[in-house]
Each structure stands twice: as structure tokens, then as C-alpha cells.
Amino acid sequence: MSGIDPGILCFQHCNSRCKVFCLELPDHCPLCSASLSSVELKIPPFCVPYPFTSAKRTQCSLVIRPTDGDFLHHYQNAADLHIGLTDSKGNVYEFDKNGLQMTAARSSSTSSTSTVSSSSALWNQCLSVPIVTNMDNLWKEYWDYIIHITAQLDRWLPNQYSEHQNNCYSFVITFLRMLDVKDLKPSLNSKTQFCKDFIVPRTKNAAKYIALYRRVVKEGISVLNTIQQ
Known part of the structure; x- marks a missing residue:
């Protein structure tokens, strides 16, 4: 893609x-x-x-792509979206039925405690949502540290995945709660509020371009x- x-x-x-x-x-x-x-x-x-970018070109952001296909050729309104995180090097962390996976920014290699994910090409056309603007090096180190801590939780094993109860949004929201940024807290009360504040504005703009x-x-x-x- x-x-x-x-x-x-x-x-x-x-x-x-x-x-x-x-x-x-x-x-x-x-x-x-x-x-x-x-x-x-x-x-x-x-x-x-x-409006789209490659995840490997982002740093310390949320990244969004369609669950199936890509935005330009396959996305339809109300289609399922998959969400992940990038660290300070552009590596992508995502959670799905295969468990928690990390796709390296500078190659197609993937590490996981459970399975090997699909190619990093899946993230070549995604939406990037910066959470903290004007990050300095200390912030980037903190972001990476919280990703590491979040990734250690047992709930990201393949057998813990649930399409509705424990999914990619659960992973991202858990990370953001652990990041403990005061301004974010009202948006993290529910998946609905999170999507309204972070996902919908980006997808609306993308839909016009599509x-x-x-x-x-x-x-x-x-x-x-x-x-x-």
C-alpha cells in the first residue's frame, strides 16, 4: 500500500x-x-x-489507519479504524488479536512476545495525531518510558484480546492514562469521548481529501x- x-x-x-x-x-x-x-x-x-503520512516519519504520536486496506482506496465512512502509538524513533506499537507488537521504523522487522505482525507497509498511509506539542528530549524519554511500562502489562497477550472490551483503543487509552497529562484526562473517560476528541476531527478532514x-x-x-x- x-x-x-x-x-x-x-x-x-x-x-x-x-x-x-x-x-x-x-x-x-x-x-x-x-x-x-x-x-x-x-x-x-x-x-x-x-493529510496522511508514514508512521516511521512521526515521533511520539497516535497513528491511525483503516483496519482493512488503506485510506485512499478502501476507506468508507464508519469503517473500523486501527490505532497505535509511535515512540521517539518512529517505531509503531499496536495491539490486536495477535497481541502487542512493535514494528521498527527503519525496517520491516517486527518484535512481539506472541507473534510476528504484518509488514510495516500497513502504516505507510496513516493519520498522525500529536498529543504533546513542542516535546523536548526529556519528554520524549518519558513518552518512551511509559510505552515500555504499558507494554509490560499482561493484558496485551493474544489470549487477552477482545474485539469490544480489550482492543487497540484500550491499549492507547491505557498508555495515555499512564502518561498522566492533566489536559488529556477528560478525553480518557471513555472510548466514545476519546474518539470524539482525537479521532473524529482527523478523519473528517481526511474524508474530504479522500x-x-x-x-x-x-x-x-x-x-x-x-x-x-
């Missing part, structure tokens, strides 16, 4: 209410047919910000009325 930015381009030519989205700049404006090589654009081409990407792939060139958005 590729985590490469597809490079959606946006520009505006003859209609200030419409923006044109594409993967390659056309020779002519899709609205007025004017040659784009000889006219001035109202908005020069720019790349639409890509819808745009799929439209551009289908149509080649997509013209959107910005007044209606």
Missing part, C-alpha cells in the same frame, strides 16, 4: 467561484477552453495538502463550485 502523495493540483482560471482539481495540468481550461499556456490564472496551481481524490481519479479533471462547499 503506497503512502505517496498523489499530488492533487488545484487552480482557478476564469470563474472566481470555481476551482479546478486534477492530477496533471490540462492544456485548456475545462470551463472556457482557453489555452492555459497563454493566460494568467486567478489562482496559480498548488498542491492540495496531503472524496476529492476519488472524484479526480474518476473524472480526470474535477470542477467544484467553492460557494457550495
